[in-house]
Amino acid sequence: MTKSNDPRIQRLLLLLPGALLLACGGGKAGPDTAEGGTPGVLSLDGGDEDDGGVGTTGGTGSTDGPGADEGGAADGDTAADGPASDDAAEPPVVFDLGHLPDVPTNNNCGAPLPVSCDDADTDPMHALGLNCPGGPQVDGVYNGGVEAMFIHQGNLGTSAPPAYPPREGERFIVMSTGIATQILTPGMFTSSGVSSPDPGFALPAPLVMAGVDATDDCADDPTLVGTGECSNTLQNQWNQGEGANDYAEIRINTEVPAGTFGFSYEFAFFSEEYPIYFETEFNDMYVAWLESEQWTGNISFDEMGNPISLNAGFLDNLPGSPELAGTSMDQNAGTKWLVTTGGVTPGEQIEIVFAVWDLSDDIWDTTVILDNFLWECEGGPPVTIPG
């Protein structure tokens, strides 16, 4: 049995979801969908050596006037404390923060402040709040079908108050396993095989689905970093299906700025697969992969700590929810805006991949929206909270 891509059939099946799930569970596991032999066909910028972060770091420090005062302040302090230097047992008070710029609320934080410029164009990095003049710079690319990504301006949908406004500036990224702009058409049945790659069982590096340990994640045991998927959350979702199709990604390479210990970004996830193919092998997935010294794996979850795939529990806004009004997902489901924060090490080279794909076949599409990348003062294991 083949999953129907006919909206007339879809409406019929909506009336008979139980019958469909039974029928489909026994019929779709055939080898015709397996594409394990297909190598990754993405042409990616090998940008590791492209050191976009250096200029940003230097720029922040040099434009932050008070930072330049630190050296002088420390010197002056030494002189002023002349009498105290008699006390040899007590080390001198040192305010010298080296090259780190001042930030009013945290003298140890050098995270570059964001600069917004997505009012002027549809550059995906600008949409995220990156690569604006005077702001944080990264090496960022989109890899996927031309029809599978677009930059949306303004609120998504028609709910009041808006459920999906831009979280930074005026625009955000819409990335889909189908034709991305279709999310703007209320009630639409979004189901297209598109020109994005179909990697099958061979996801582009560094993505791997195998976890690092039966019980510990990489926060429990940092020696596990680099040995697999640090959160241990993806394997079980991936194993429910038969490989990835219509794979699209945003990939960022950058050096972590000095004095910067984390980053955050916001996303939401929607799927046409809900409700009819919920809890089947058509378990479309979204993964935010961080490749760093502290973590190699998924960093984005729902409020319950589940990964972001159809079956894992993304159930914030259900069919008919006011929040979904005015979108193609109004009879489907989606998450709220969610904020993921992850820890990184100042000066290290990191890679971040935001990836979405259809699982098992290439129809009944799934869409994510992405916005508001920020460098943060705080680090730690990845956490996702409502936006």
Ligand SMILES: [Ca+2]
């Ligand atoms: Ca934006």
Ligand SMILES: [Ca+2]
């Ligand atoms: Ca729909």
Ligand SMILES: [Ca+2]
């Ligand atoms: Ca598709």
Ligand SMILES: [Ca+2]
């Ligand atoms: Ca799908």
